[in-house]
Amino acid sequence: MSGSGKVKAIWIKRSGFSLKKYGLMIGFVFISVIISIVTPNFLSSTNLLNILRQSSIVGVIAIGTTFVIIGGGFDISVGSLLALTAAMSLKLQQILPWYLVAALVLLAGAFFGLVNGLLTAKLHIVAIITTLGTMTILRGLTYLYTGGYPVMGSSEEFKFIGSGYLGPIPFPILIFLSMVALWQFILSKTTLGRYSCAVGGNKETSRLSGVPVDFYHIMTFVIGGFMAAMGGIIYAARLNSATPLAGQGYELDAIASCVIGGTSVSGGEGSIVGTMIGVLLLNVVNNMFNLLGIQVYIQYLIKGIIILTVVGFDSYTRYKQ
Amino acid sequence: METLLRLQNIGKSFPGVQALDGIDLELQRGEVHALLGENGAGKSTLVKIIAGVYSKDQGSVFFDGLVRNFNSPASALSAGIAVIHQETSLIPTLTVVQNIFLGIEYTRACKIIDEKRIRQEYDRICEEFGFRLPLAKQARHLSIAEQKMTEILKAMVRKASFVIMDEPTDALTGPEISHLFQIIRGLKKSGVTVLYITHYLDEVSEITDRLTVLRDGKKVATVDTASVGRDDIVRMLIGTDLAVVSTDALDRPRGPELFRAERVGRKGFVSEASFSAHQGEILGITGVLGSGKTELARLLFGADKLDSGRIFIGGRQFIPRSPRDAVRHGIGMLPEDRKSYGLILNHEVYKNLSLVALKKFRLGPLLIRARELEAVLRIIKQLDIKTRGYDQETRFLSGGNQQKVVVGKWLLSQPRVLIMDEPTRGIDVGSKAEIHRIMRELADHGACILFISSEVLEIIKVCDRILVMHSGKIAAEYSRGASQEEVLHSILQGDAS
Secondary structure, rough: OOHHHHHHHHHHHOOOOOOOHHHHHHHHHHHHHHHHHHOOHHHHHHHOHHHHHHHHHHHHHHHHHHHHHHOOOOOOHHHHHHHHHHHHHHHHHHHOHHHHHHHHHHHHHHHHHHHHHHHHHHHHOOHHHHHHHHHHHHHHHHHHHHHOOOOOOOOHHHHHHOOOOOOEEEEEHHHHHHHHHHHHHHHHEEHHHHHHHHHOOHHHHHHHHOOOEEEEEEHHHHHHHHHHHHHHHHHHHHHHHEEEOOOHHHHHHHHHHHHHOOOOOOOOOHHHHHHHHHHHHHHHHHHHHHHHHOOHHHHHHHHHHHHHHHHHHHHHHHHOO | EEEEEEEEEEEEEOOOEEEEEEEEEEEEEEEEEEEEEEOOOHHHHHHHHHHOOOOOOOEEEEOOOOEOOOOOOOHHHHOOEEEEEOOOOOOOEHHHHHHHHOOOOOOOOOHOOOOHHHHHHHHHHHHHHOOOOOOEEEEHHHHHHHHHHHHHHHHOOOOOOOOEEEOOOOOOHHHHHHHHHHHHHHHOOOOOOEEEEEEOHHHHHHHOEEEEEEOEEEEEEEEHHHHHHHHHHHHHHHHHHHHHOOOOOOOOOOOOOOOEEEEEEEEEEEEEEEEEEEEOEHHHHHHHHOHHHHHHHHHHHHOOOOOOEEEOOEEEOOOOOHHHHHHHHEEEEOOOOHHHOOOOOOOHHHHHHHHOOOHHHHHHEEEHHHHHHHHHHHHHOOOOOOOOOOOOOOHHHHHHHHHHHHHHHHHHOOOEEEEEEEEOOOOOOOHHHHHHHHHHHHOOOOOEEEEEOOHHHHHHHHHOOOEEOOOOEEEEEEEEEOHHHHHHHHHHHOOOO
């Protein structure tokens, strides 16, 4: 037996990045290069920072959504949750200091995520229907809470979260990028991340391996709610105003970013970095149309086509295997 | 009599196994023919070739006088070959009539379904075979017997001349079985040929005209049922030269008792199972499908809720409420269906291997990758798992290597009691021997193995002691050196011989 030799061989044959990840990266770079040729302004630092800033709110939400989908769930309530938490962020500041408000809002987000998780895991409601219900409820709560009018006004410190700069870089971008780093780390380097993947990959196998599946399934929803609330805070701080209609359709952008970024809709696999690229891809294309002065409505068509192309390609190759 | 189906020199091999070897068989029009054989003898492979699920490697199939090569179950069905599987293939939300006519509905203009004509045809067919079903009931509300009858009617409206029934009486009650036999006799009268697969020898003598026995992928004989006794059949099943099986289990001193189950039960599946197992022992549990052996395993592991009973492990009482509980108490289980319940197929080999014991590789909430990989690579080496790398997706591994991954993930958690449910099913001979070796090694290191298998030969070869289950009860116990004949007798008859 050439024991050590075999082990070494296994080490060497480690395949590293999957082709899928590469494909997405290459596609992203390719599109960016084309855009930078077509639209000269694209590569200016102002424009690039602009794209990043525009990506940051949906980006932060999409990080949470990635966890939910990896865990085998689905969450379409995050757009409504953003509206409620944004309104809370501003209105609560009338009675509490901003940092307490921020902490409370994050907790509230986690709480609503917990509700989604409990309904899905314990009552066995299909996740998309659970969150369809809570989406409607949360939107209703937002209307009740705001009386239907926009909420305005916040402290200077709070505004900094949304519109401040650290050196040349807008603060929301820093939040977004540091969250990407943090959650990618959690996903790939902690038991929380590993178990979430396992539960989404095969719930029964995980259960029969002694994993507390309900706990981790619920945790992914808690993360989803928490990150949606963070998105709400950035939104409120950036606009210094929150309408009851805020965040409509954000949940769909978040889901689109996840699947473009390689997260499997059937659960079990995905990456936060991939989701980040997905968000950026959508925004880069939007940005191109803005720079070229093409009608806004076309952007919807393009966004849809991108989703179908990327996911279609992936699904079809999987089917072929 | 006229020949309906003729098989000539049928052969089929899978990687590492010759599943079928030179099978010749002729079935007459209007006969009921039993197909017998132990697990792994090749029955289901043969049926799948006839029904167009598998393609054969060699030989010819003649059906209704023509050479046929069915390449899908649909093409076999349109030629008149219907299979009634053990598991229902009805669509649960459709009614009996909708299921029966699914895909062949009579229509009027514009594809509007002609309910009246369907109803007439249904009445006609019921009349012909002499039984009726609650036609508007949804399939999910039918009893298993009613489901079987629905499937028979479904085959009949498609004008099937040949029906294959795979263990049709499984989970049926006595009166339901008699009713089914009546229906089979009706089919026979209408000139339909039935290939009847079963484990129950008394059914064979009651309903079949002739029988064919397969063993190790070869045909042993085809005989008139009336001309042979039950003992003759058993002898053909196991082969006369194999009456005494040499066991791998040497005479070992028994360790102290490590595991004891007391009156463990779950309504309708397992009743009051009590037994104990010792350190260093491989305890075999066998029985036919539906005898309760898998259900017992799941109860002991906390995978299903038990209605009664308790277990002791190392003298400590413990009622398994969840697999997590069981794992904490040092029990592990390899489930019967490794692809659905044992592995996360899309995940890498190392993630599957470390899943159970993941907590060993962490520091606070962090996973220490180096420690995880070290353990994983050690197991890959120890079990000689053939993989392109530790991060290859598990679905690309062969069946035997996949099973080794499932074994490996439990080895990493070092269970005191390991339940293995059909760990060698569907894997090649080499891997099978290796799994046996690993089991023995584990036992020698002080674990206790509960080895569940429906393959009698394997059980006798590997185990220190054997429990036989029948209809949810532990029906007999054998110590080392039991003959295959006695064990098989208990499996089929449910008593000690």
